[in-house]
Amino acid sequence: xxxxxxxxxxxxxxxxxxxxxxxxxxxxxxxxxxxxxxxxxxxxxxxxxxxxxxxxxxxxxxxxxxxxxxxxxxxxxxxxxxxxxxxxxxxxxxxxxxxxxxxxxxxxxxxxxxxxxxxxxxxxxxxxxxxxxxxxxxxxxxxxxxxxxxxxxxxxxxxxxxxxxxxxxxxxxxxxxxxxxxxxxxxxxxxxxxxxxxxxxxxxxxxxxxxxxxxxxxxxxxxxxxxxxxxxxxxxxxxxxxxxxxxxxxxxxxxxxxxxxxxxxxxxxxxxxxxxxxxxxxxxxxxxxxxxxxxxxxxxxxxxxxxxxxxxxxxxxxxxxxxxxxxxxxxxxxxxxxxxxxxxxxxxxxxxxxxxxxxxxxxxxxxxxxxxxxxxxxxxxxxxxxxxxxxxxxxxxxx
Numbered sequence: 001x002x003x004x005x006x007x008x009x010x011x012x013x014x015x016x017x018x019x020x021x022x023x024x025x026x027x028x029x030x031x032x033x034x035x036x037x038x039x040x041x042x043x044x045x046x047x048x049x050x051x052x053x054x055x056x057x058x059x060x061x062x063x064x065x066x067x068x069x070x071x072x073x074x075x076x077x078x079x080x081x082x083x084x085x086x087x088x089x090x091x092x093x094x095x096x097x098x099x100x101x102x103x104x105x106x107x108x109x110x111x112x113x114x115x116x117x118x119x120x121x122x123x124x125x126x127x128x129x130x131x132x133x134x135x136x137x138x139x140x141x142x143x144x145x146x147x148x149x150x151x152x153x154x155x156x157x158x159x160x161x162x163x164x165x166x167x168x169x170x171x172x173x174x175x176x177x178x179x180x181x182x183x184x185x186x187x188x189x190x191x192x193x194x195x196x197x198x199x200x201x202x203x204x205x206x207x208x209x210x211x212x213x214x215x216x217x218x219x220x221x222x223x224x225x226x227x228x229x230x231x232x233x234x235x236x237x238x239x240x241x242x243x244x245x246x247x248x249x250x251x252x253x254x255x256x257x258x259x260x261x262x263x264x265x266x267x268x269x270x271x272x273x274x275x276x277x278x279x280x281x282x283x284x285x286x287x288x289x290x291x292x293x294x295x296x297x298x299x300x301x302x303x304x305x306x307x308x309x310x311x312x313x314x315x316x317x318x319x320x321x322x323x324x325x326x327x328x329x330x331x332x333x334x335x336x337x338x339x340x341x342x343x344x345x346x347x348x349x350x351x352x353x354x355x356x357x358x359x360x361x362x363x364x365x366x367x368x369x370x371x372x373x374x375x376x377x378x379x380x381x382x383x384x385x386x387x388x389x390x391x392x393x394x395x396x397x398x399x
Contacts, residue, residue, distance in 0.1 A: 006302070007038060015311070016040040021383040022287040022315045031316050035300055042309030044288070048320040048336070050300070051312045055289065055343035059297045061089045062346050063290035063309050067173070075181055077172045077188040084231045086346065093345060099224040100232055100349055103213040109352045115150045116360040119143060124368050128398045132375050135392040136249050139365075144244035147357045148237055151210050152198055165190050166241040173386065188234075195233040210236070236350065244354055246285035246381075246388025247340075248361055251275070253389065254283050256372050258329050265331060265366040272363035275331040276355055280340035282329050285388050287315040289342050314339035369396040 011030040014020055016039075021027075030037040031046040038044075045051050054060060065087035068078035081087065085096045123142055127133035145159040145166070154162075168187035171180040202215040211233065218229040255262040265271050288311040296306045304310070318338050319327040326333070341348035348354070376393035 048317040048323040051317040060291040063292035140248040249389035250283040251279040281338040284340040
C-alpha cells in the first residue's frame with residue numbers, strides 16, 4: 001500500500017453515479033492503492049486508522065451543513081438543517097449537547113426498554129402466524145416510528161402519519177431536493193407543529209420524560225432558546241425514524257445471508273447487543289460521515305485545501321484488512337469500534353436509543369422467526385450515502 005502525495009495520483013470513485021456501490025470492488029481496489037480517493041464531491045477516506053484520526057482532526061468540521069446551499073435551496077427545512085445541533089460547531093455545539101444530554105440519558109432509555117419489547121412483540125404478532133411479511137412495511141417502519149411515539153409520549157396510532165411525514169421530509173436529502181421543495185417544507189412544518197404541541201403539553205403538565213427534560217432545559221433561554229428547543233425535538237423525530245428503519249432492514253439482510261448467525265442469536269439472545277454492533281460494522285445505513293476542512297492542512301503528505309469535503313467511508317474502513325484480518329460477519333467476534341454513529345464531537349447523541357431499540361428487536365425476531373429467507377425481490381435505496389431497503393418480502397418458519 002502506498003501513500004499518495006498529490007491529487008493527480010489518487011484513484012477516482014464516481015459516487016455521484018446512481019449505480020455506485022459503497023461495497024464495490026472499485027472501492028476495495030482504491031483502498032489497496034491509497035488511503036483516500038477523489039470523488040465529484042471531494043475526497044473519500046477509505047482506511048480505518050485514517051477515518052479514526054480524521055473524525056477528531058482539529059482542522060475539520062461537520063460537513064453536511066452546506067447541503068441546502070450546494071443545491072441552491074432555501075426554506076423551512078434549509079433553515080432547520082443549517083441551524084440544528086448537528087450543523088453547529090465549537091462552543092455553540094457543546095452548549096446544545098450539554099442541554100440535550102439529560103434527555104438522551106442511559107436511564108431514560110433503560111426505562112423505555114420494556115416498551116420496545118412490547119412494541120416488537122405486538123408487531124410480530126400481526127404477521128407471525130402467516131409465515132411471511134414485508135419486513136419493512138410490517139416491522140421496521142412501524143417499529144422505528146413506534147419507538148419515537150414512545151419517546152415523545154404519543155399514542156402508537158400516530159405512527160403511520162409520522163412515518164409519512166418523515167418520508168416526505170427525507171426527500172430533502174436526495175438529489176431531487178429542489179424539485180421536491182414544496183413537499184419537503186410542508187412535511188417539515190407538520191413536524192414543527194407536532195413539536196410545538198408537545199412543548200405546550202409538557203409546559204402545562206411537567207414530567208421527567210424526553211420532552212419534559214428538554215422543556216426544563218429551556219427554562220433558561222440563554223442556554224436553550226425556544227427555537228433551539230423545537231429544532232432539537234424535530235431532529236429526534238426525523239433522525240430516529242429513518243436510521244432505525246433502515247438499519248434493522250440491513251440487519252435482516254445480513255442474517256438471511258448468514259443463517260448460522262441467526263440460529264446462534266436465537267439460541268443465545270444475550271448476543272443481541274453484539275449483533276447490533278456487528279451489523280453496523282459490516283452493513284451500516286450511514287455509509288460515510290462528512291467533514292469539511294476549515295483551513296488548508298497536510299495529512300499523509302497530501303495537502304488538503306480549505307473548504308475540501310471529506311467523506312469518511314465507514315463501510316470501507318470497517319473491513320480494512322489491516323485492522324480486521326477476519327472481516328466476515330460474526331456476532332461473537334471482538335472488534336474495534338465501528339463508525340456507524342460517527343465519532344468525535346459529533347458522535348450521535350441518540351446512540352443509546354438506537355442501540356437499545358435494535359437490541360430488543362433483534363432478540364425477539366430471532367426467537368420468533370425461524371429460518372428467515374427472501375420471498376420475492378427486495379427494493380433498495382442506492383448503495384451509498386444513507387442506504388437501506390424500501391421493500392423486503394421474507395418468509396420464515398413461525399416459532
